[in-house]
Amino acid sequence: MTQESSPVQPHAGQRELVLRVMPMPADSNHNGDVFGGWIMAQVDIAGSILPARLSRGRIATVAVNEFVFKQPVSVGDLLSFYATVTRVGRTSVTVHVEVMAERDPENLHVVKVTEANLTYVAIDREGKPRPITI
Numbered sequence: 001m002t003q004e005s006s007p008v009q010p011h012a013g014q015r016e017l018v019l020r021v022m023p024m025p026a027d028s029n030h031n032g033d034v035f036g037g038w039i040m041a042q043v044d045i046a047g048s049i050l051p052a053r054l055s056r057g058r059i060a061t062v063a064v065n066e067f068v069f070k071q072p073v074s075v076g077d078l079l080s081f082y083a084t085v086t087r088v089g090r091t092s093v094t095v096h097v098e099v100m101a102e103r104d105p106e107n108l109h110v111v112k113v114t115e116a117n118l119t120y121v122a123i124d125r126e127g128k129p130r131p132i133t134i
Contacts, residue, residue, distance in 0.1 A: 015083070
């Protein structure tokens with residue numbers, strides 16, 4: 001990869017939009033609220049983007065340090081996932097993820113629905129931790 005085409009490395013404290021998705025009816029319960037497990041899976045995907053970029057290789061989720069559901073998510077909400085690197089260790093990266101929902105397009109308002117802190121570890125081909133070189 002040339003200098004001009006190398007990916008931009010995230011810096012600690014820099015908030016970045018990493019994922020946007022709209023939940024579908026199959027992702028919801030009979031009341032129309034989106035399953036918490038579906039949201040957790042999306043947060044894990046979103047949270048992994050910056051650590052994978054930083055570590056330049058495979059990573060694995062090793063901890064969900066905190067997960068807070070602030071408001072229910074409904075089918076039709078447009079969810080934006082923002083990630084911030086909060087800590088880079090020798091082999092691990094901790095990320096804070098905030099999930100914002102855009103609701104009611106005719107009378108648009110945006111609300112924070114979820115936030116979480118997750119830790120990922122850089123791994124080699126055998127699944128063993130490896131150092132992160134920035």
